[in-house]
Amino acid sequence: MTNPLLAINDLKVVYTTAGSVVRAVNGIRLEVMQGETLGIVGETGAGKTTTALAVLQLLPSRTGKVVGGHIIYKGEDLLKKSEQEMRRIRGAKISMIFQDPMTALNPVTTIGDQILESLRIHNGGKQQERRLQERVDELLQLVGIVPSRKRDYPHQFSGGMKQRAVIAIALACDPELVIADEPTTALDVTIQAQVLAMISELKEKLGTSMILITHDLGIVAQTCDKVAIMYAGEIVEQGTVRDIFLSPRHHPYTEGLFGSIPDMDVEVGRLTPIEGLMPDPVNLPRGCKFHPRCRHAMDICRTVIPEARQWGTHSIACHLMREEGV
Amino acid sequence: MEPLLKTVGLKKYFRVAGGVLHAVDNVNLSISKGRNLGVVGESGCGKSTLGRLAVRLLDATEGQVFFEGRNIMEFEKKKVQMLRREMQMIFQDPYSSLNPRMSVFELISEPLVMNKVYPTYREMADRILSMMDMVGLARRFANSFPHELDGGRRQRIGVARALALNPKFVVCDEPVSALDVSIQAQILNLLMDLQDELGLTYMFITHDLSVVKHISREIAVMYLGQCIERGPSREVFKNPLHPYTKALLAAVPRPRLDESLKKEIIRGEVSDPVNPKPGCRFAPRCDFFTGVCTKDIELKEVNSGHFVACTLFQGQSPGSAACAGSKASL
Numbered sequence: 001m002t003n004p005l006l007a008i009n010d011l012k013v014v015y016t017t018a019g020s021v022v023r024a025v026n027g028i029r030l031e032v033m034q035g036e037t038l039g040i041v042g043e044t045g046a047g048k049t050t051t052a053l054a055v056l057q058l059l060p061s062r063t064g065k066v067v068g069g070h071i072i073y074k075g076e077d078l079l080k081k082s083e084q085e086m087r088r089i090r091g092a093k094i095s096m097i098f099q100d101p102m103t104a105l106n107p108v109t110t111i112g113d114q115i116l117e118s119l120r121i122h123n124g125g126k127q128q129e130r131r132l133q134e135r136v137d138e139l140l141q142l143v144g145i146v147p148s149r150k151r152d153y154p155h156q157f158s159g160g161m162k163q164r165a166v167i168a169i170a171l172a173c174d175p176e177l178v179i180a181d182e183p184t185t186a187l188d189v190t191i192q193a194q195v196l197a198m199i200s201e202l203k204e205k206l207g208t209s210m211i212l213i214t215h216d217l218g219i220v221a222q223t224c225d226k227v228a229i230m231y232a233g234e235i236v237e238q239g240t241v242r243d244i245f246l247s248p249r250h251h252p253y254t255e256g257l258f259g260s261i262p263d264m265d266v267e268v269g270r271l272t273p274i275e276g277l278m279p280d281p282v283n284l285p286r287g288c289k290f291h292p293r294c295r296h297a298m299d300i301c302r303t304v305i306p307e308a309r310q311w312g313t314h315s316i317a318c319h320l321m322r323e324e325g326v
Numbered sequence: 327m328e329p330l331l332k333t334v335g336l337k338k339y340f341r342v343a344g345g346v347l348h349a350v351d352n353v354n355l356s357i358s359k360g361r362n363l364g365v366v367g368e369s370g371c372g373k374s375t376l377g378r379l380a381v382r383l384l385d386a387t388e389g390q391v392f393f394e395g396r397n398i399m400e401f402e403k404k405k406v407q408m409l410r411r412e413m414q415m416i417f418q419d420p421y422s423s424l425n426p427r428m429s430v431f432e433l434i435s436e437p438l439v440m441n442k443v444y445p446t447y448r449e450m451a452d453r454i455l456s457m458m459d460m461v462g463l464a465r466r467f468a469n470s471f472p473h474e475l476d477g478g479r480r481q482r483i484g485v486a487r488a489l490a491l492n493p494k495f496v497v498c499d500e501p502v503s504a505l506d507v508s509i510q511a512q513i514l515n516l517l518m519d520l521q522d523e524l525g526l527t528y529m530f531i532t533h534d535l536s537v538v539k540h541i542s543r544e545i546a547v548m549y550l551g552q553c554i555e556r557g558p559s560r561e562v563f564k565n566p567l568h569p570y571t572k573a574l575l576a577a578v579p580r581p582r583l584d585e586s587l588k589k590e591i592i593r594g595e596v597s598d599p600v601n602p603k604p605g606c607r608f609a610p611r612c613d614f615f616t617g618v619c620t621k622d623i624e625l626k627e628v629n630s631g632h633f634v635a636c637t638l639f640q641g642q643s644p645g646s647a648a649c650a651g652s653k654a655s656l
Contacts, residue, residue, distance in 0.1 A: 043506040043507065043508060044506050158595050159369075160595055161595075188368035188369055188533065188596075189368065189533070189535070189574060189577040189578055190368065190573060190574060190577045190591075190592050191368075191595065192577065192579075193576075193577035193579075193591045193592075194591055194592075194593075196579070197591055215506065215507060216579065216581075217581035218578065218579030218580050218581045219579045220581075221579065221580065221581055221582055221583055222579045222580075241583060242583065245581075245582060245583045246583060256508060257507060257508065258581065259511070260507045260508045260510065260511035261507055261511075261536065261581060262511075262514070262536040262537055262539060262540030262541075263536065263580075263581065263582075264535060264536045264539050264563065264575070264578060264580065265580065265582075268540070270515060270518070271511040271514060271515055271540070272511070273508050273509075273510075273511030273512045273515065274508040274511075275512075277476055277478065277509070278476075278506075
């Protein structure tokens with residue numbers, strides 16, 4: 001088997017604020033292979049964005065800190081790199097598409113110049129200015145914007161076009177890995193469909209690997225190869241999309257997520273939501289983090305953190321899976 | 327049966343820098359008592375403006391809104407104030423729609439105080455606590471402030487505020503779109519339970535088609551200020567007629583692996599609502615555009631209770647829509 005492009009091992013991230021410690025990510029394991037799309041699914045506060053920021057080492061420096069684990073990118077640990085080395089990786093090798101296109105762009109710089117910025121930084125003075133301008137045009141065309149609009153400012157673009165511009169910036173230097181943090185959450189459904197189709201097409205054309213962070217299981221079904229479901233800083237279930245959508249075996253949290261979304265093609269009288277709320281990350285429950293909301297909670301769940309159990313590509317961290325002996 | 331709420335030729339135009347913005351343009355809808363009308367559309371289609379007009383938080387440019395047979399657009403200020411007891415609104419964002427300096431108790435008391443419903447404090451306090459029970463807020467939160475609560479609980483305060491006066495009609499403007507899915511399901515269940523329990527009538531505004539399918543039996547689809555399709559939601563979802571409705575339904579990512587799901591992606595973006603051209607507003611993005619689309623079209627009933635405003639269905643008698651629909655999808 002080939003080596004993964006990115007492997008996250010036992011990553012732990014905490015935020016320290018005014019005397020309290022928020023344990024945002026608690027020992028997660030992830031792998032992304034060349035050309036693969038990994039979806040990370042979870043609700044607010046599950047630690048999805050923190051994981052992404054940790055990979056790029058963009059955690060807020062005053063409060064956020066990686067306290068354990070490794071992030072291996074092509075055999076090298078990113079956590080051991082200096083800030084200067086990271087700068088050469090960010091944007092060039094690993095880039096990020098941010099959630100909100102309305103705030104991710106600089107309002108006082110033209111779209112063209114914003115794309116040019118990352119090209120210039122990672123160019124190293126090798127290519128001529130004219131060649132870089134051509135590349136800007138190429139990128140805009142790639143994401144479906146007429147190149148003549150590169151002199152426009154962000155406020156002259158619609159939401160969908162801004163997100164396309166943000167994607168063009170992320171792709172500018174042909175990165176090997178793109179981390180997309182809720183890339184379509186701020187968009188309308190018809191525009192979302194356009195942007196998702198474009199992302200899939202570009203991925204195929206360029207062979208880029210991707211980590212897609214989302215809370216929408218519909219988007220996962222459509223675009224991802226592998227899925228990791230996060231809850232309170234841990235991965236509770238992981239597998240291929242087939243494992244997550246077709247297997248009869250699931251973590252109770254995953255089941256809760258599926259029960260919470262009204263399905264357009266199936267009639268249900270009442271939704272079966274997950275009772276209760278996300279736990280306070282300052283004060284996480286002992287044992288399985290999900291046990292206070294879990295309808296199958298047993299005594300062991302209150303004290304012992306469940307180990308992940310593996311079935312081929314599918315893994316679930318739940319005591320129930322042991323009990324059944326399957 | 328006389329509908330509880332009915333809009334006739336309702337229009338709301340806003341004067342903006344570049345001309346006149348047609349936010350709501352000639353909308354005719356009716357909602358029967360105890361029913362739930364879902365209003366769906368993308369951002370900027372005028373659904374929130376429509377909701378605000380329906381409870382007269384905005385004055386119409388033209389047209390009428392009849393509530394129990396009375397045109398509320400003609401009401402003077404004092405009568406509008408009285409109207410608030412009968413019509414209420416649940417707002418989208420539980421983070422910005424609550425005064426951060428008021429406690430939960432004060433927030434729920436506000437509509438009761440404003441309308442001088444209870445002569446004594448004791449009675450009012452009882453009502454507030456029973457409202458908290460009703461919406462599933464533990465009484466220990468009575469003295470908490472919004473910032474201490476999560477989004478789901480905050481939205482429960484919004485629901486309690488809207489229902490404190492015992493209204494007949496409630497406009498729910500995207501009540502769950504700011505919430506996480508597991509919390510969203512809790513609030514949807516709460517809204518449905520309360521509707522049954524109190525016999526409420528809802529106008530449910532949302533951009534989320536799966537939510538509207540779940541909660542509303544009738545839906546109206548809006549595009550750039552106009553209602554382009556309306557009917558029983560089961561029928562509209564099974565047999566969408568307007569090309570926009572079709573595209574909208576196809577655009578929703580389904581949480582399921584099914585290769586057979588075909589994707590029809592519409593090109594382009596919503597055009598400018600300022601000084602719109604006459605005719606079908608969807609025409610610039612439509613695959614079936616012909617010369618006749620440049621003329622204005624009215625909603626027409628093609629199947630029983632199922633209305634559509636599209637030239638593809640203008641010449642037809644009710645009942646033949648299904649075959650025209652299949653032709654349109656070719």
